[in-house]
Amino acid sequence: MIAAQSLAEMLRRRLSEAQHVMQPAVRLREQAEALADYVGPGESVLDVGCGTGHLSAYLRAMYGAVPTGVDVKDFRQTDITFAEFDGTSIPFPDKSFDHVILSEVLHHSHDPVRLAAECDRVARRRVIVFEDMPGGLVGKLALHAHVQAFAYYRRYPFRPARLDEYRQALAWLTTKATAVQRISQPPEWLTVYPRVLFVYDLDAGAATT
Secondary structure (H helix, E strand, C coil), rough: CCCHHHHHHHHHHHHHHHHHHHHHHHHHHHHHHCCCCCCCCCCCCECCCCCHHHHHHHHHHHHHCCEEEEEEEEEEECCEEEEEEECCCCCCCCEEEEEEEEEEEECHHCCCHHHHHHHHHEEEEEEEEEECCCHHHHCCCHHHHHHHHHHHHCCCCCCCHHHHHHHHHHHHHHHHHCCCEEECCCCCCCCCCCEEEEEEEECCCHHCC
């Protein structure tokens, strides 16, 4: 009886944790919560590939950040400042924002390395990246299917790059950073499809908020 209850509780917990995968608003709230040590009141944030804008709205509500979103199309469901861009050339001057965030965007990009370079250009303190990092064949096939389905249903105007290129972009960011943090994101039991938060500090003053 106790074993059955424990199994049922574990299944309920894992179902609850999986909500962040299936429900974007839930996942993006968890991402915002993960940034409590990195984003503060009045700090400017550029949300690259902002989509619905939920992450930006959460950062504003939770921490008093000042968000701006950019995307290849206007998918906003929240009231945030927004600019459309071509997926690579960010339409802002150098060092315009305290933090630049890419929330599961690089693997959809048609030129991830160039986009990463643009994020580095417009960021003063940090580039923050949430990414899917599958290592095995099953996880990589799942990511490939996800990228292709996303491009089709969202009518993404560019052909996504090869999957290895977004990892090249992450490696390039490492060469530009003074420090890099790699933090596993929930659900940690989903080992076939791990999600990771990367924090790239761009100067010595970015180590603490």
